[in-house]
Amino acid sequence: MTAAPTTPPIFDGHNDLILRLLRGAATAEGVAAGLPDGHIDLPRAIKGGFGGGFFAIFVASPSNRSERQEEMTRAEYDLPLPPMIPFEEGLETTLRGAEALEALEAAGAVTICRTVPELETAIHGPRMAAIMHIEGAEGIDPEFETLHQLHARGLRSLGPVWSRPTIFGHGVPFRFPSTPDTGPGLTEHGKRLVSECNKLGIMLDLSHLNEQGFDDVASASDAPLVATHSNAWAVTPHSRNLTDRQLGIIAESDGMVGLNFASAFLRPDGQMDSDFSLDLMLRHIDHLIKFLGEDRVGFGSDFDGALVPKDIRDCAGLPALRAAMTSHGIDSVLMEKLCYGNWLRVLRRTWRD
Numbered sequence: 345m346t347a348a349p350t351t352p353p354i355f356d357g358h359n360d361l362i363l364r365l366l367r368g369a370a371t372a373e374g375v376a377a378g379l380p381d382g383h384i385d386l387p388r389a390i391k392g393g394f395g396g397g398f399f400a401i402f403v404a405s406p407s408n409r410s411e412r413q414e415e416m417t418r419a420e421y422d423l424p425l426p427p428m429i430p431f432e433e434g435l436e437t438t439l440r441g442a443e444a445l446e447a448l449e450a451a452g453a454v455t456i457c458r459t460v461p462e463l464e465t466a467i468h469g470p471r472m473a474a475i476m477h478i479e480g481a482e483g484i485d486p487e488f489e490t491l492h493q494l495h496a497r498g499l500r501s502l503g504p505v506w507s508r509p510t511i512f513g514h515g516v517p518f519r520f521p522s523t524p525d526t527g528p529g530l531t532e533h534g535k536r537l538v539s540e541c542n543k544l545g546i547m548l549d550l551s552h553l554n555e556q557g558f559d560d561v562a563s564a565s566d567a568p569l570v571a572t573h574s575n576a577w578a579v580t581p582h583s584r585n586l587t588d589r590q591l592g593i594i595a596e597s598d599g600m601v602g603l604n605f606a607s608a609f610l611r612p613d614g615q616m617d618s619d620f621s622l623d624l625m626l627r628h629i630d631h632l633i634k635f636l637g638e639d640r641v642g643f644g645s646d647f648d649g650a651l652v653p654k655d656i657r658d659c660a661g662l663p664a665l666r667a668a669m670t671s672h673g674i675d676s677v678l679m680e681k682l683c684y685g686n687w688l689r690v691l692r693r694t695w696r697d
Contacts, residue, residue: 348663349393349670353467355684356397357572357602357644358477358551359384363402364648365444366437372444372451383647386453388660389472395684396454396466396473397645398501398572401441403434403482405508413651416518416608416616423518425508434482435490442497445476456498460688460697467684477549477572480506480515486533488540495544500695501572502541503549504534505557512537516554520614522583524590529556530564538564547694550574551584551604551644558590567694568599573644575601575609576631579624582614591635600690601632602644605652618654622668625653629669629682638678642686 361384364370370379378387384394405426415421448454454474457463466473476498478484484491484502491499507515512534516524530538538561541548550558550571562569571594577585586594586601594601603625608616610624632641645652647659655664669679691697 348667350391350663350666351393352680352683353393353395354643354662355395355467355473355687356647357642357687358398358400358479358604358649359645359647360400360402360649361647362399362441362444363404365447366440367404372447372453375448376451376453383645383652383658386472388658392658392660392662393666394472394659394662395468398475398477399445399448399454400477400479400649401438401445402479402506403429403437405429412518413616416520416614419613421518421520421614422522425515425517428509428511429482431482431485435485438478438483438490438494442476442494442499445474446497448474458498458500460692460695463691464688475500477501477503479503479549479552480508481510481512481537484512484537486511486536488537491537491540491544491546495546499546501547501549503552503572504530504537505552507552513557513560514554515552515557516583519583520608521581523555523577523581523587524558524583524585525555526583527554527556529554529558530560535560535564542566545695547691555587555590562593562597568690569594569597570599570601570690570694572602573604573646575604575628579628579631580609580612580614582609584609588635591632595636595640598640598690598693600640600642600686601636602642603628603632604650605643605645605647605656606650607653608651610653616651618651620653622653622655622665625665626668626672638681639686639689641682642684643682
């Protein structure tokens with residue numbers, strides 16, 4: 345029996361490992377040595393050919409995650425969004441998140457990358473390559489002092505919102521079935537944030553913005569449009585997924601989309617249930633390639649933040665995805681693009697290395 349392939353390395357558009365560290369569910373040393381649970385650690389990354397990704401700094405709202413996942417097993421659902429996080433709380437957690445990522449580097453688990461050459465080397469190296477990403481700009485002040493401070497520490501990617509509102513804009517709720525057209529978009533602060541990120545070469549992530557916010561970024565930004573962890577609405581009509589119109593706008597900007605592994609955004613019934621074939625992932629890949637082209641699709645797993653397909657389970661299970669892609673007819677050239685090459689391409693244009 346042929347072993348499932350561990351190459352090319354998969355570089356990933358989104359994970360929530362830092363949130364586990366902030367909650368005390370893991371330590372940096374544990375990530376380097378190996379963890380008993382969760383989706384990501386260095387030994388499993390090596391085993392599965394997980395080259396690294398965007399490590400999200402996220403300010404969590406008080407909530408019962410198990411209750412939320414139970415709601416998302418219903419035939420229809422519309423989860424209320426938490427209220428806005430105060431700036432002081434957002435700043436404190438964001439700075440702790442940056443420290444947690446730096447601790448992962450000190451422990452030998454990751455290499456923080458600030459340029460594409462650094463990233464290209466680290467993807468093939470002994471540690472996971474890591475991009476510092478902020479998911480929801482609760483810790484960014486309207487004068488952008490913290491944005492500049494964090495950029496100096498390595499921040500290279502930012503999402504203005506995580507679904508709940510910020511001073512910069514409005515996110516999309518977890519609603520099924522639903523289009524992403526759910527309310528107002530960016531505020532004036534948000535439009536200024538887009539311009540400032542463009543100046544600094546910080547990539548803007550559209551994944552949790554609603555449709556109006558998406559359109560506002562598209563109008564204000566001079567960089568490629570990127571959704572790090574989103575899927576095709578035509579396959580799964582969930583508010584978090586992207587319509588064909590949105591995919592067309594991303595293609596026109598020469599941006600890209602990272603396929604989200606979260607079960608509810610993959611399954612056509614919108615259910616948070618991991619018991620399904622990887623063929624569903626291939627359906628989304630085919631649809632994304634149809635509208636974006638082969639150079640604008642990658643992966644954005646949402647590891648450590650979502651219920652992923654049972655046949656993958658964690659980053660050590662990525663060979664099963666490569667095997668399914670190969671059986672689906674994806675050749676070695678396209679495989680390399682999807683696994684990491686397209687991320688390097690779009691970041692070259694965004695970071696202007």
